Amino acid sequence: MNSTPYYVYSDYLKEKYGEKVYKLPIKLNLTCPNRDGRVARGGCIFCSESGGSFENLSSSLTVENQLKSNMEYIGKRYNAKLFIAYFQNFSNTYMSLEDFKSIIESCKMDNIVGISISTRPDCVYQSHLEFLKEFAKDSGLEIIFELGLQTANYHTLNILNRGHGIAEFVDSCIRIKESGFRICSHVIIGLPWDEDLDIVETGKMLNVLKVDEVKIHSLYIPKGTKLSKMYKNDEFELISREDYERKVILFLRHLNPRIVIQRLIGRMPKEETVFCNWQTSWWKIKESIEDQMLTNGYKQGDLYRALEENPFK
Secondary structure, X not given: XXXXXXXXXXXXXXXXXXXXXXXEEEOOOOOOOOOEOOOOEOOOOOOOOOOOOOOOOOOOOOHHHHHHHHHHHHHHHHOOOEEEEEEOOOOOOOOOHHHHHXXXXXXXXXXXXXXXXXXXXXXXXXXXXHHHHXXXXXXXXXXXXXXXXXXXXXXXXXXXXXXXXXXXXXXHHHHHHHOOOEEEEEEEOOOOOOOHHHHHHHHHXXXXXXXXXXXXXXXXXXXXXXXXHHHHOOOOOOOOHHHHHHHHHHHHHOXXXXXEEEEOOOOOOHHHEEEOXXXXXXXXXXXXXXXXXXXXXXXOOOOOOOOOOOOOO
């Protein structure tokens, strides 16, 4: 870890692979059980029709073609040689085992060192994990699951219409770790229905479950979502940018310092949102958080305490 007061994702990748590694987004023609009626319809109140994949190529392209196209573009732009295949939109395990095998096998290409699979906690099927264990052993590729938790407050999860609770997240984490894979958890900091205690408890739960990485998002509001209607109807009040930054710092200070931070704030095109990041560059917010931590002497994990440690040594 360098002078940055948290464990930066790019630093982790460079430590592991000896050079820069870039993620290549892949878009599949998918849905999720929270949309197709198996769990619910309409999806999460913050989820747009793109399913969080506005930067991706068309899903009409094969996995191989998306990887080759992105690899060529990013490779030339950043002089990159190593890549992670990133299945990003919707729930990328929500399919038959045979279909899942096919898309994962498509990632066995030169310069691909890992596969990151974004999905819901209630879509982590044991059959898929068993296949991935054999695939990882044969291919040597690292497997990372990106799981949307958002918050440890199950009342807020209900408002968000997540369609799952805390138990599903805990269960999926336990089985993923037993299979030998990494976990990146997505959290939304500053949800209007969460208090500071919920943010601290979210961090502590990720510590206990030995999550490896975290992606932090603010609450941006895509057009056409139920959340946008609620916002227009004044059903909730957004927090300020200053409060968001304070809450992110609070979260980081309670997080195990060995957990890698993929990002401090997300982003979405302005033209696709009703609200996004207080009309401020995500980079400025990121730098403001870092500056405040450095100025005040705060670091990731400086309030962390491992529960298994004996205080009477």
